[in-house]
Amino acid sequence: MNSRNPVCRAITLFAVSLSGLSGCGGGDHAAVPVPTAQTAVNPTSQTAAKVPAPPTNVSAAGGTNKTTLSWDAAGGADSYTIYWSRAAGVTTATGTGAGISVSGTSYIHRALAPATTYYYVVTARNGAGESAASPPASAATTATDGATPYASHCAACHGGLATSTVTNRGSDDIEAALQNVGAMNDLSPTAAQIAAISAALSNGN
Ligand code: HEC
Numbered sequence: 001m002n003s004r005n006p007v008c009r010a011i012t013l014f015a016v017s018l019s020g021l022s023g024c025g026g027g028d029h030a031a032v033p034v035p036t037a038q039t040a041v042n043p044t045s046q047t048a049a050k051v052p053a054p055p056t057n058v059s060a061a062g063g064t065n066k067t068t069l070s071w072d073a074a075g076g077a078d079s080y081t082i083y084w085s086r087a088a089g090v091t092t093a094t095g096t097g098a099g100i101s102v103s104g105t106s107y108i109h110r111a112l113a114p115a116t117t118y119y120y121v122v123t124a125r126n127g128a129g130e131s132a133a134s135p136p137a138s139a140a141t142t143a144t145d146g147a148t149p150y151a152s153h154c155a156a157c158h159g160g161l162a163t164s165t166v167t168n169r170g171s172d173d174i175e176a177a178l179q180n181v182g183a184m185n186d187l188s189p190t191a192a193q194i195a196a197i198s199a200a201l202s203n204g205n
Pocket of ligand 1: 155
């Protein structure tokens with residue numbers, strides 16, 4: 001240590017480690033701890049911990065007892081949560097229940113009331129948290145009601161409409177099943193009811 005150099009003495013008093021400073025001697029400074037603020041900085045984990053942006057281009061289309069939602073993927077998102085209500089102005093706080101969690105960028109919301117408008121916002125999530133809500137989207141279901149005849153004719157064996165064991169079958173498929181499946185031979189839905197049930201079970205609008 002060059003103790004006659006006043007700059008070096010000041011540095012020593014304040015315990016600042018400046019290994020590149022010439023003329024002060026080096027060895028004494030090895031034990032000065034690295035400031036903790038530097039060890040806490042980790043650029044890799046900071047990037048991974050970023051909450052995604054809200055989903056964009058959220059759209060909703062109405063069908064028979066259902067709406068079909070889609071949106072553009074948000075960068076870095078692991079999943080999306082759909083918040084819905086029959087009241088306009090739905091938010092993450094006022095949506096029904098805890099929202100519907102999905103991994104993809106589309107969803108068929110089934111078993112809805114006929115002739116009713118449903119309102120939606122969607123958020124994106126990852127390990128760092130949940131984005132703000134997307135802009136709202138809404139769609140009205142058609143006046144046709146397949147949910148009521150489904151509940152009275154089909155739900156006992158195939159489960160509720162939202163999670164039915166049969167989906168995306170045309171009227172002809174249902175007619176064939178009514179003829180060929182022994183357990184279904186005693187059922188007698190009308191042709192209009194079969195068409196409405198088929199529409200409610202379909203994956204399109
Ligand atoms: C009493 C019980 C019962 C009821 C009620 C019933 N089903 Fe079924 N259904 C079955 C059984 C059993 C099968 C044959 C096994 C299977 O495919 O699940 C079947 C098969 C089907 C199939 C063929 C499955 C396939 O893979 O293509 C369709 C379509 C179907 N049912 C639609 C309906 C619809 C629509 C209704 C209401 C109108 C209905 N079922 C009511 C018991 C029932």
